[in-house]
Amino acid sequence: MEEKKYTADGMNIEVDKYEDKKIRERRIMAYAFKMIREESGMNRKDFAEWLGIPYRTMQEWELGRRAMPKYVLDLISYKVQNEKKEGRI
Template sequence: MKKDIYDVEGIKIEVERTDKDDKDAERRKTAYMFKVIREQSGMNRTEFAKWLGVPYRTMQEWELGRRQMPDYVLRLIAYKVANEKREGRI
């Protein structure tokens, strides 16, 4: 299957291309991208939720694709992770 490469605030993420008729594809793509960003931080879900100041359950719902995360939130989180990695704080 073909993959698309996304650059989310400096974090490169490969996502499998989906059928255009798939209504849930965007939600799953965002959930996958969020998971990759969290993994880039080196933290588990609990640590990441505390670090972001986001309720664990909300973060879990985003990562599992049960709730759609706003695109601007994904970009802000990616920006924070990229900057903290660059500064050597994570």
């Protein structure tokens, strides 16, 4: 199987060339979201509470079972980066 590399928020992600485009995009977003959460140092429950997002929604995004809007990922990434810079997380 041939794989193709994508970059999401500075992270390289390899996906199967034949994967459906929507599934591939959802998988990339899920991986990027998980990396952002891990960068925050929080577990899923704490991260969901910190963001004010229902735990189940966040879990579905992270597992790639539900599509996350790109702008939401960008906003969460921005918040985590700024909070880390300010030393709040």
